[in-house]
Amino acid sequence: MSTDLIYATTAVVLIGLGLYTVLIRRHLVRKLMAVNILGSGVFVLFIALASSGEGDADPVPQAMVLTGIVVAVSATALGLVLIRRIDEADLKNAELAGEER
Amino acid sequence: MIIAFDLILALTLVWVAYEAVSRPDLFQAVVLFITFGVLVSLVWIRLRAFDLALVEVAIGAGITGALFLNTLGQLSGEDEMVNLDGGC
Amino acid sequence: MSGFPWASAVVLIPLMGGIVCGVVPLRRAAIVGLTTAVATVAATSGLGWRVWHHGSVSESPGGWGAPLGIDLVVDGMAALLVLTTAVVGFAISLFSVSYYAPSQTAEEEQETHHQGFFWSLWLVVWAALNGVFISSDLFNLYVCLEVISLSSVALVGLTGTLALRAAMRYLLVTLCGSLLYLIGVALLYGGWGVLDVQMLASAVDQSMASQVALVAMTLGLALKTALVPLHFWLPAAHANAPAPVSAALSGLVIKASFIVLLRLWSDVFGALDKSILAAALTVLAMTAIIWGSVQALRQTRLKMLIAYSTVAQVGYLFVAFAPDITAQTDPVALQGALVFVAAHACAKAAMFLAAGALAISFGDDCFSSMNGQHIRLIAPFIIFILAGYTLIGLPYSGGGEAKYLLSSAVESAGLPVVGWAMTAGKILATLYVLKVLYHIALPTPEASESIELRRITVGMIAAGLLLSVVAVGLGPASAHLLQLLEASIGTALAAPHSALR
Numbered sequence: 001m002s003t004d005l006i007y008a009t010t011a012v013v014l015i016g017l018g019l020y021t022v023l024i025r026r027h028l029v030r031k032l033m034a035v036n037i038l039g040s041g042v043f044v045l046f047i048a049l050a051s052s053g054e055g056d057a058d059p060v061p062q063a064m065v066l067t068g069i070v071v072a073v074s075a076t077a078l079g080l081v082l083i084r085r086i087d088e089a090d091l092k093n094a095e096l097a098g099e100e101r
Numbered sequence: 102m103i104i105a106f107d108l109i110l111a112l113t114l115v116w117v118a119y120e121a122v123s124r125p126d127l128f129q130a131v132v133l134f135i136t137f138g139v140l141v142s143l144v145w146i147r148l149r150a151f152d153l154a155l156v157e158v159a160i161g162a163g164i165t166g167a168l169f170l171n172t173l174g175q176l177s178g179e180d181e182m183v184n185l186d187g188g189c
Numbered sequence: 190m191s192g193f194p195w196a197s198a199v200v201l202i203p204l205m206g207g208i209v210c211g212v213v214p215l216r217r218a219a220i221v222g223l224t225t226a227v228a229t230v231a232a233t234s235g236l237g238w239r240v241w242h243h244g245s246v247s248e249s250p251g252g253w254g255a256p257l258g259i260d261l262v263v264d265g266m267a268a269l270l271v272l273t274t275a276v277v278g279f280a281i282s283l284f285s286v287s288y289y290a291p292s293q294t295a296e297e298e299q300e301t302h303h304q305g306f307f308w309s310l311w312l313v314v315w316a317a318l319n320g321v322f323i324s325s326d327l328f329n330l331y332v333c334l335e336v337i338s339l340s341s342v343a344l345v346g347l348t349g350t351l352a353l354r355a356a357m358r359y360l361l362v363t364l365c366g367s368l369l370y371l372i373g374v375a376l377l378y379g380g381w382g383v384l385d386v387q388m389l390a391s392a393v394d395q396s397m398a399s400q401v402a403l404v405a406m407t408l409g410l411a412l413k414t415a416l417v418p419l420h421f422w423l424p425a426a427h428a429n430a431p432a433p434v435s436a437a438l439s440g441l442v443i444k445a446s447f448i449v450l451l452r453l454w455s456d457v458f459g460a461l462d463k464s465i466l467a468a469a470l471t472v473l474a475m476t477a478i479i480w481g482s483v484q485a486l487r488q489t490r491l492k493m494l495i496a497y498s499t500v501a502q503v504g505y506l507f508v509a510f511a512p513d514i515t516a517q518t519d520p521v522a523l524q525g526a527l528v529f530v531a532a533h534a535c536a537k538a539a540m541f542l543a544a545g546a547l548a549i550s551f552g553d554d555c556f557s558s559m560n561g562q563h564i565r566l567i568a569p570f571i572i573f574i575l576a577g578y579t580l581i582g583l584p585y586s587g588g589g590e591a592k593y594l595l596s597s598a599v600e601s602a603g604l605p606v607v608g609w610a611m612t613a614g615k616i617l618a619t620l621y622v623l624k625v626l627y628h629i630a631l632p633t634p635e636a637s638e639s640i641e642l643r644r645i646t647v648g649m650i651a652a653g654l655l656l657s658v659v660a661v662g663l664g665p666a667s668a669h670l671l672q673l674l675e676a677s678i679g680t681a682l683a684a685p686h687s688a689l690r
Contacts, residue, residue: 003107007144010111014118015372021122022365028357029172029527030122033134035364036165037118040141042371049379057149059175061378064328065153065353068371071335073160074366080172082346082357087176 008048014041028086032079039072107147114140131169138162195236196248196261199319202229202511203278207312208427215305218254220285222308226282229315233275240268260385262325265674266527270322270448271529276659277440277538278315284310284542284652285433288549306347307431310340314437321445327374327457329382330449331367334413338363338500341442345430355425362412362422366446369409377457390456403458406450407466413446416470416507417477420500424484427499428492432545435492440538441501444530447506451526454510455518465511474511475610477504482617486624491544494621495537498580501614502533508595512602519602520630525594528670532587532663536576539656546645546653547629556628568650570629573659577622579664582615587663633682 018038022031043065050061117140121133138161145154206225241245245264256467263271289304313336320333342363346356380399381392393399415423427439454463455576481501488494509526512519547569548554579586592611599607663670 003104006104006107006111007148010114010144013115015368017118017122017300019365022361025113025122025159026185027127029169029176031361033130033169034122035361035368036134037116037122037137038365038368040161042139042375043153044141044144044148045372046375046378047145047150047153049375050382051148053152058382061375062150062153065150066156067328067332069156069160070155071332071339074163075335075339075360077168078342079357079360080168082342082353082360084172084175085346086350086353086357089353091177093350 004048004051007044011041011048012046014038015045017041028083032083036072036076039068043068050101110140110147114144127173131166131173134169135162135166138166152153193235194248194250195232195239196263196323197250198232199229199236199323200316202232202310203319204316207316209310210308210312210406211306218305218308219289222312223282223286225312226279230275230279233271235304236263237268237272240265251373252376259329260325261323263323267322269527269531269670269673270444271319273534274315274318274322274441277436277534277656280538280542280656281311281433281436281651284436284545284649287646287648288431288433288545290646295652304444307344307433310344311437314340314344314442317319318441318445322448327377327386327389331371331374334369334370334446334449337442337445338367341438344434345426345438347434348429351425352429355422355429358422359426363370366409366413369405369412373406373409374407376402385477386452386456390459393457393460396460399458399461403453403461403463404466406453407470410446410450411470414443414450414506415500415503416473417500417504419482420477420481421504423500424493424496426497428490432541432548435496435545436538436541439496439541440534443499443503444534447503448530451509451523454513455523459518462516463513464516467510470507471511471514471604471607474504474507475607477501477507478610479617482621485621486617489556491547491556491628492541494625495540495544498618498621499537501618502537502580504614505529505592505595508599508607511599511604511607513603515602519598521594521601522598524671524674525591525598528587528594528663529532529591529665531670532579532591532660535656535660536580536588537661539572539576539653539660540580542649542653542656543569543576546649550645559628560632561628561630565645566629568645569624569652572653572657573625573629575624575661577626579660581618581622585664586661587667588660590664590667600673
């Protein structure tokens with residue numbers, strides 16, 4: 001059993017876990033976390049599959065995963081901004097409902 | 102020997118990921134999520150992707166974790182399900 | 190290859206314009222945006238002219254060719270898509286100038302504030318759409334798709350609480366879709382060490398890795414294209430966004446992921462046996478056509494109706510994969526799907542723009558608040574008649590021509606049942622288009638007292654009319670479209686000629 005194979009398997013488990021969680025969990029923060037775990041799984045899979053097992057690692061997939069990580073962070077930041085604004089809007093609605101009562 | 106390390110790291114990674122998405126307390130979940138990022142950077146080292154290990158610690162665990170923690174501090178409570186069709 | 194780099198220009202011009210819109214003062218954003226739109230249309234026309242007269246264009250920006258660099262390849266298919274994007278994009282830009290025009294009331298002041306964001310994000314989406322259509326590298330496609338996704342989510346989230354939640358759901362779904370696609374990229378790169386579409390097409394075999402890659406990529410892209418039952422995120426996101434954003438999302442953005450899927454099936458996985466997956470997609474396509482149309486008919490809000498109509502029309506797109514059940518990609522089905530993409534992009538964008546104009550005059554887009562006794566509504570009424578005509582797929586329109594190609598493709602593949610579903614979809618579409626026309630034209634009891642209609646500007650009407658006329662006009666012009674599509678290299682389209690011409 002080789003290192004690449006171990007991590008490729010781990011990546012598959014992480015992908016499954018991420019997809020499952022994003023489907024069943026209701027809290028938005030947790031869904032966003034699950035997407036991040038899904039992403040990490042895909043990135044690990046990418047590198048583990050591309051590596052030949054000996055010698056220097058292939059730089060091309062590393063550059064791609066680097067891009068992928070940056071995209072993931074941007075997406076997470078966007079998601080968190082949305083979550084905050086949803087929360088603010090909910091709070092405002094709750095206050096309005098309280099005043100009406 | 103090194104295979105044993107790989108196996109332990111792999112199992113820990115899966116366990117931490119599972120805990121991060123299933124802990125009831127959101128703060129603990131975020132801390133576990135940051136731990137997950139650090140562990141992923143160890144995986145990058147094992148896969149000889151050293152640049153990625155650095156990036157993962159700085160961005161994956163660092164910035165993402167900080168963003169999550171920051172948001173958590175601002176949130177008021179549970180979110181509720183809303184019908185998105187809009188009322189008429 | 191010498192001459193002006195048209196292919197790079199159609200990506201770089203809107204990208205630059207988007208960046209400039211982000212830094213100029215808010216009042217200038219519309220001017221810069223519209224100028225960029227015109228420049229992009231000019232560059233796209235140049236590119237289209239080139240492909241029409243000299244065949245497909247290929248460029249390697251930065252002087253690096255595949256496999257190291259990124260090749261831009263513009264064949265007939267890509268040319269048709271960037272031209273469609275240019276027409277729809279120009280109309281959306283024209284509409285947005287008046288939609289986001291500075292206004293006096295404090296409530297709308299915030300809308301004005303959003304216009305800087307709108308122009309940057311929208312032009313970046315335009316650039317990335319063109320990037321998707323002309324890239325021939327799987328990873329570059331991933332990056333462009335992600336840029337489209339993130340910008341679209343931000344565009345949806347520009348307004349209201351409902352839109353915020355819809356945007357969040359859209360973000361989660363579209364990220365999952367992109368990552369599923371990336372799993373396929375990882376498997377293909379792990380297997381063959383290249384990501385260029387043409388290089389992979391000659392390498393991919395029947396192995397387990399390519400099968401899994403095919404399934405993961407198809408699932409991810411079907412999710413992003415909102416094929417039933419993966420459509421749950423679309424109606425809320427498309428209906429609650431501002432009107433020009435809805436038009437861009439329904440008209441163009443979902444087409445990007447579909448086109449990637451079409452390219453994958455006909456090129457990268459061309460040699461693979463896809464019969465089981467094709468059968469599954471065909472069943473889902475038929476379900477989408479029927480179920481989406483029924484849902485559209487049941488809606489009480491105009492924009493929700495149009496959004497569910499998109500769910501139904503996505504079904505027609507996936508009919509293109511039906512001939513794969515018999516293990517052969519049919520060029521007629523591909524031609525049908527591409528003409529359909531062009532016709533639906535124009536018709537659906539026209540409808541959303543007209544709906545936006547109606548929502549401005551009535552205050553919201555509920556059918557119950559519409560009151561037809563007004564001469565100013567004649568223009569939206571005409572737009573809905575023309576766009577509805579092609580959306581239903583009546584003869585001599587773009588949509589009609591596309592549906593004719595698709596139905597003859599499924600017929601020759603021996604799948605009459607798909608044809609029946611398409612006919613049922615046409616009847617249901619007629620009903621929901623009539624429902625819209627009825628509500629625009631006739632006074633409803635709830636809103637019987639005459640209300641002060643707010644002004645709909647000439648720019649808004651012109652944008653909608655332009656799109657609906659083009660959507661119908663694609664029918665008579667379809668022979669030219671098919672001729673343009675033949676300027677293809679390497680794709681299945683280039684092989685046998687259409688028997689219909």
